[in-house]
Amino acid sequence: MKSTTASESTSLETGENEMETNKKSIHVFSEIGELQTVLLKRPGREIENLTPDIMERLLFDDIPHLPVIQKEHDKFAETLRENGVEVLYLEKLSAEAIDASDTKESFVETMLNESGISSKNVYKALKDYLLSMETLDMVEKIMAGVRKNEVEVDSNHLADISDRHQYPFYMDPMPNLYFTRDPGASMGNGMTINNMTYQARKRETLFLETIMKHHPRFKDGGTEIWRDRNVTTHMEGGDELVLTDKVLAVGISQRTEAKAVEDLAIELFERGASFEKVLAIKIPNVRAMMHLDTVFTMIDHNKFTIHPGILELDGSIDTYILEQSDQPGKVKITHETDLSEVLKNALGVEDIELIQCGGGDAIAAPREQWNDGSNTLAIAPGVVVTYDRNYVSNALLREKGVKVIEVESSELSRGRGGPRCMSMPLVRKDLN
Template sequence: MRHPIHVTSEIGELKTVLLHRPGKEVENLTPEFLHKLLFDDIPYLPTIQKEHDYFANALKNRGVEVLYLENLLTEVLSSEEIRLQFIDQFLAESKSNVNGARETLKEYLLSFPTDQMVDKMIAGVMKTEIEEGKKTHLYEFMADHYPFYLDPMPNLYFTRDPAAAIGNGLSINRMREGARRRESMFMEYIIKYHPRFAKHDVPVWLNRDYEFAIEGGDELILSKSTVAIGVSARTSARAIEKLALNLFKRQSDITKIVAVEIPKSRAFMHLDTVFTMVDYDKFTIHPAIQGPDGNMRIYILEKGKDSEHVKITERSNLTECLKEVLGLDEIQLIPCGGGDVIASAREQWNDGSNTLAISPGVVVTYDRNYVSNELLRASGIEVIEVPSSELSRGRGGPRCMSMPIMREDI
């Protein structure tokens, strides 16, 4: 069997992708706790599931193998030993023991069949679910104060962020926000224990126990030799440098990391919310990330004088930097919303720049971003639109909702 992880570009033909179908966790959002759980609105579950199914089917119709995160984890946890280990770690990272309910919650989770237990961990456990006779602490009786023992994980359908495939390995990421930090546990267990991956000894370039944050939405594989990473609200320069050092030590194909600083704001959450690759020489971009004359703060990291240092050189122009690292004479930047002051801001908020390339010049986008989609088509890109009235409420587009694990080389 060929190696189960292989991603050497953003645009190579997509063969296998990892998704998570939104579930009860999005119904456990309430206005009071939206900010804590990193949402701006509450999706309508039946519709968001229909839209997600449409997205998955659009990929399947193009020959893409779709794997579901929850199914892989269920298969991993079919082993009682691993299931108990996972529950203990999950409860510890949920800080359940701080409130003294750990054993009660463990017993409750183990009362479910494995697939339902996984769904319950994702959906969250409410205080009202535990029978009164098993409650021994005052806070447990105060569901009106805070309703959850275990917080729901509504961001999990953005499978791009907890881990990212780079070459034949992965970064398993420490997420910036506490509301998302448990998510990368799922991929950690899948890679370590699922038979599809475990026997291949998949290299982990950076693990989730590293103290500085990095998220997959900031990691873009420009070519076999070059990775672009956003320095953003969710990804730190320290993590980028550590990942670069590890890559340079442990493999030889990737020789450049391009660190691109973007404004740290909710609208510009990750690099892929403002910039994606759609063809060999074409990229989407939100014009607001560039300064006068296209200037930005960009740094190229390469092997340094020894294994503990990187060589850092600065660039200021994104177009020129991309031409340099990709060996191209010309590139085309396709502006989100056509660069119009209203349309570009509106469509970027609705992830107009967050495209998922499934082969060179073929992308999946949200249907609501009609200005950007028509510009892509005018630039020779085939656009596959998916419905997005509810999916877009989570502030992530088709790239955010997908974790490619296998692409053909270009």
């Protein structure tokens, strides 16, 4: 019988690990492992349904030009494909999941209920209107929003008649959907499906829930749901970072509550997930730094981008290390302020390099932070996708030995999110 060499043994183990990875619908045990499958949402008519009167309420600071933002997003997707990444689309998966499970009517009813349709006449008209469409067209119409001049409502009630001449929508558009990172987060072989903070984004998670429950690719894929959209505390995927198979970082931010972070840690520990530590990092509660990944992302084994604005004058930042407690339903919490030391200890590395957005320059740093200079998407260790407009930060990353792949961003950046915000990794290769 032929003996197996060390190199052959390693090769066999690697092959077995990759086969096991491929069996899982969700497999994300790091921020930097080679990206294999990602979920995107191509910007659609929901962008054209933004107006100056409603854009603030829908969490936008500007109105992107649809043909250009679609061109830029298509190039972003193509860049990922060119680097070996399988690209899936939220709208297509949602339609496939609805058709596969014969849940079209119940999906529409849930969406109408969550859209605040109080009039029975409007509810019926909208339901009939949406159900008359092919499923993909229906999904895209719900995402785009339904204008009042698109639906004929048979009603003589004063409330229905007078309402037609006021606010233009029966169902609000969902322009934030192209930021697929936030409605949920892949971690390990599971996912959080989030209760989002602002009303403008709460309905988004119904698409993700539908995919995970009903799509043939995901419903039998062994996916753990760590949190569902019905929990009471708020969390968003931009605050959830999978540093290693043992360590998570979660931001306490404008959109993720401290209680939600603690609840997630307890759930992971009690359900036997691989994660042993959750680093809760407190960032300023301001629009410009809405999520942890807008100010802090992992780009290599010991390298991170960081916005200098989240650090205090002495370079400290409140960080809470959550670990499993001997008492059920509780966690052990340790408070630290030296983020570099916390990361070194948690990751088991000798040194940590925090690469400051805009090089820490008083002008370049806040300008490029506004355009998500710290929001990088790692597609492999030391390989990141960034916006081309953040040239100071990109040049500094290259000086630090990072391979930078730039994508055009004149319109994509108007939504206040970068390449990491626009992508939800579903499968990454494990790190060696």
